[in-house]
Amino acid sequence: MELELRGVSKYFEDFTAVENVSFSIKKGELFSLLGPSGCGKTTTLRMIAGFYAPDIGGIYLKGKEITHQPLDRRGTAMVFQNYALFPHMTVFENIAFGLKMQKLDKSSIAKRVQDVLNLIQLPHIETKYPRELSGGMQQRVAIARAIVIHPEVLLLDEPLSNLDAKLREELRMDIRKIQQKIGITTVFVTHDISEAFAMSDRIAVMQNGKVMQIGSPREIYEQPVNEFVGAFVGKSNRFSVQIDDITGDIAIAGNESLQMRLRVKQLPVARGDVLAVMVRPERISLIETPSSRAGRNVHQGTVLHTYYLGNQNHYEVMVNNCKFTVEMANNGSRIFEQGEKCYIEWGIEDSVYFNNANRDC
Numbered sequence: 001m002e003l004e005l006r007g008v009s010k011y012f013e014d015f016t017a018v019e020n021v022s023f024s025i026k027k028g029e030l031f032s033l034l035g036p037s038g039c040g041k042t043t044t045l046r047m048i049a050g051f052y053a054p055d056i057g058g059i060y061l062k063g064k065e066i067t068h069q070p071l072d073r074r075g076t077a078m079v080f081q082n083y084a085l086f087p088h089m090t091v092f093e094n095i096a097f098g099l100k101m102q103k104l105d106k107s108s109i110a111k112r113v114q115d116v117l118n119l120i121q122l123p124h125i126e127t128k129y130p131r132e133l134s135g136g137m138q139q140r141v142a143i144a145r146a147i148v149i150h151p152e153v154l155l156l157d158e159p160l161s162n163l164d165a166k167l168r169e170e171l172r173m174d175i176r177k178i179q180q181k182i183g184i185t186t187v188f189v190t191h192d193i194s195e196a197f198a199m200s201d202r203i204a205v206m207q208n209g210k211v212m213q214i215g216s217p218r219e220i221y222e223q224p225v226n227e228f229v230g231a232f233v234g235k236s237n238r239f240s241v242q243i244d245d246i247t248g249d250i251a252i253a254g255n256e257s258l259q260m261r262l263r264v265k266q267l268p269v270a271r272g273d274v275l276a277v278m279v280r281p282e283r284i285s286l287i288e289t290p291s292s293r294a295g296r297n298v299h300q301g302t303v304l305h306t307y308y309l310g311n312q313n314h315y316e317v318m319v320n321n322c323k324f325t326v327e328m329a330n331n332g333s334r335i336f337e338q339g340e341k342c343y344i345e346w347g348i349e350d351s352v353y354f355n356n357a358n359r360d361c
């Protein structure tokens, strides 16, 4: 393992900012810390960078403990949210700064700076000052300044959050390409779900200082370990149902408005258990006549609202007293109007559920 956190906690007086966080990151991996504001992402990153020492636990790079190593001897380099370029220095001087500290000779510095400017695809801006660059260019230079010293681990704290949406999307792909090209182990902090999904090999979802789940983007989205993770990473239809019957690995569960079949895969479940069920809106289809495909849950409903979004159609559909959100690609199939009768269907595999049997409420 390249970078490892073992049982790391950090307190600010009596407030627990990070609690018992452990994860291992492989060489060359881009690992994201994803979670709502205040969940402890930056604090975790700052402990890896050496700005804070953990109160409990240790940090290891290539198996060697670096928990209390000084900042410049840890092999990490950090890029901050608001471009921390030196305003009075040119791009060249900004990037060369760390190399000068390492006392590299002039010609090696010039070559390293030019190489890294080529890498970020801004080869001709050495003599410019930060104020003469766009926000996106400044962030590229900040990344160049971090990687020019050849760190073992690159730490990025919301590096795109000050940029407009279009530039963010462009730059996230550029960062991912640079990261893969040089194969640098990277910890990326963000609260933007699509950014984390688009860029990461694996993601740790955090809540209240704790890691809730670690997995690939697909695992996190399709097999969330709890309702918080499932709801945080995407929209879903959520129902409370009770299990009426189980045959083999198919459970029949329902409430006063609807009955559904579920493939039993996670957690042991038993008749009478109350489950919280989540179905993603894009896994539900709106159809005119119920299909006879096996393994589908089909319900008759009424379209409450139609939202035409160009590439997609979103619907609200009432099935008895349950409101469903359905998102369908606008692929040329029929668009349903408000007030129309329709059927909705989804696969018995498409539900994620959590056992609430032991809940008080």
Ligand SMILES: Nc1ncnc2c1ncn2[C@@H]1O[C@H](COP(=O)(O)OP(=O)(O)OP(=O)(O)O)[C@@H](O)[C@H]1O
Residues within 6 Å of the ligand: 012, 015, 016, 017, 035, 036, 037, 038, 039, 040, 041, 042, 043, 044, 191
């Ligand atoms: N130096 C500090 N002193 C006291 N409390 C702090 C300090 N730094 C962070 N905290 C608190 O610790 C918690 C975690 O903060 P942190 O900055 O790690 O969150 P974050 O996940 O990065 O949030 P954001 O997405 O808003 O950047 C917050 O409640 C914050 O107020």
Ligand SMILES: [Mg+2]
Residues within 6 Å of the ligand: 041, 042, 043
């Ligand atoms: Mg933060």
